[in-house]
Amino acid sequence: MSFAELGLIPELQKAVADAGYTEPTPIQRQAIPIVIAGHDVMGGAQTGTGKTAGFTLPVLHLLAAEHVHPRAAGRPRCLILTPTRELAAQVEESVQTYGKHLPLTSMVMFGGVGINPQIAALKKRVDILVATPGRLLDHVGQKTLDLSGVEILVLDEADRMLDMGFIRDIRKIIALLPKQRQNLLFSATFSPEIRELAAGLLNQPVSVDVAPRNTAAETVTQKVIETDRERKKELLCHLFQTHGWHQVLVFARTKHGADALARTLDKAGIKAAAIHGDKSQGARTRVLSEFKEGKLVALVATDIAARGIDIDALPYVINYELPNVPEDYVHRIGRTGRAGMVGEAISLVCHDERAQLKDIEKLIKRNLERVVIEGFEQSAHAAPRPPQAPRGPRKPQPGRAPAAKTAQKPGGPQKHRSGSRHR
Numbered sequence: 001m002s003f004a005e006l007g008l009i010p011e012l013q014k015a016v017a018d019a020g021y022t023e024p025t026p027i028q029r030q031a032i033p034i035v036i037a038g039h040d041v042m043g044g045a046q047t048g049t050g051k052t053a054g055f056t057l058p059v060l061h062l063l064a065a066e067h068v069h070p071r072a073a074g075r076p077r078c079l080i081l082t083p084t085r086e087l088a089a090q091v092e093e094s095v096q097t098y099g100k101h102l103p104l105t106s107m108v109m110f111g112g113v114g115i116n117p118q119i120a121a122l123k124k125r126v127d128i129l130v131a132t133p134g135r136l137l138d139h140v141g142q143k144t145l146d147l148s149g150v151e152i153l154v155l156d157e158a159d160r161m162l163d164m165g166f167i168r169d170i171r172k173i174i175a176l177l178p179k180q181r182q183n184l185l186f187s188a189t190f191s192p193e194i195r196e197l198a199a200g201l202l203n204q205p206v207s208v209d210v211a212p213r214n215t216a217a218e219t220v221t222q223k224v225i226e227t228d229r230e231r232k233k234e235l236l237c238h239l240f241q242t243h244g245w246h247q248v249l250v251f252a253r254t255k256h257g258a259d260a261l262a263r264t265l266d267k268a269g270i271k272a273a274a275i276h277g278d279k280s281q282g283a284r285t286r287v288l289s290e291f292k293e294g295k296l297v298a299l300v301a302t303d304i305a306a307r308g309i310d311i312d313a314l315p316y317v318i319n320y321e322l323p324n325v326p327e328d329y330v331h332r333i334g335r336t337g338r339a340g341m342v343g344e345a346i347s348l349v350c351h352d353e354r355a356q357l358k359d360i361e362k363l364i365k366r367n368l369e370r371v372v373i374e375g376f377e378q379s380a381h382a383a384p385r386p387p388q389a390p391r392g393p394r395k396p397q398p399g400r401a402p403a404a405k406t407a408q409k410p411g412g413p414q415k416h417r418s419g420s421r422h423r
């Protein structure tokens with residue numbers, strides 16, 4: 001099936017061809033005709049499935065097809081809400097990419113940056129506004145934004161927005177919109193809260209659901225390397241050095257841990273930086289673009305900071321530590337193997353993380369392959385430690401240096417060695 005067969009106008013077909021897309025992804029095949037037909041949509045799709053184009057293309061199609069009288073300044077026709085600044089910026093970038101042959105205008109709006117340039121931009125025509133909820137409400141409060149002309153509302157990553165406590169802001173925003181409008185809601189997971197939000201928001205929605213929820217993309221190879229907590233840093237450096245990796249997204253559980261790990265990698269000659277909530281917006285944007293340009297080999301992120309990071313063809317995701325919430329594992333590895341590209345997700349797992357690993361395997365309904373790296377095997381009697389315990393620097397242990405030649409052996413079925421489980 002081609003984009004032309006989906007009924008998209010030639011300007012959009014040209015833009016997707018320029019982007020190098022030859023055929024629509026499953027979510028695009030399902031969602032585009034439904035949105036064009038004017039229906040509300042409840043979309044189950046993770047990042048990486050092509051969902052952004054799945055809603056952006058038909059929105060552009062609808063806005064371009066309907067010639068309305070020139071809009072007043074600062075009065076958008078489509079509002080796209082996202083949970084994070086990064087995602088907002090990336091979605092607006094997609095709007096520009098796909099809308100480049102159309103005379104439509106777009107704007108991105110998020111907090112953490114000066115409000116005045118945004119106020120200035122709102123003095124001009126804005127057809128499509130991509131925003132995070134907090135800053136949007138600031139503008140409403142200052143009367144610099146008029147939401148009375150919104151014809152289409154998109155909630156992207158609605159589950160994340162609820163996780164991040166935006167429900168009240170979302171409800172306030174919805175109350176400011178015209179009653180007559182089209183609504184599209186996308187979410188990777190469907191909790192009772194999301195269903196409740198959807199029930200109040202969507203009008204006879206058509207459901208589109210591409211990936212079975214809470215399962216990882218099939219194009220991602222997932223492996224577990226069992227080792228000891230104390231050896232993880234050394235092992236990670238070793239993996240970088242022996243594999244010649246590039247563009248690796250590494251997940252750490254805490255901001256402090258992310259900073260420390262980035263420093264360790266950097267000292268070992270692996271250019272790395274950390275991205276987390278304590279970094280300023282400027283620093284986050286800079287680090288992200290350095291990573292995209294290949295100036296940084298590794299980006300160490302916390303779960304919150306990584307939400308919405310969209311990098312084409314990210315080949316590797318490393319879980320330096322497993323997340324406490326198993327769903328976060330699925331979100332993490334969703335950063336690789338996008339739109340059919342192959343990706344590899346490797347988790348370094350120590351004794352005290354076995355329970356988390358078990359929960360993850362239960363959620364994704366499969367056992368992950370175990371790989372042993374010679375010289376870094378998990379010691380049978382390693383003392384388990386609660387995950388929250390402070391971690392002090394450890395001296396490398398003499399006699400445990402990795403073998404000059406490292407072999408990777410696929411592990412057999414999970415062996416339960418000694419060591420109790422800790423949550």
Ligand code: AMP
Pocket residue numbers: 020021022023024025028046047048049050051052053310311312313338339
């Ligand atoms: P998303 O799920 O929207 O974050 O998209 C994931 C990635 O897939 C983005 O980098 C897009 O550029 C890419 N993409 C979207 N649609 C297609 C397509 N039809 N063919 C190839 N790549 C695509």
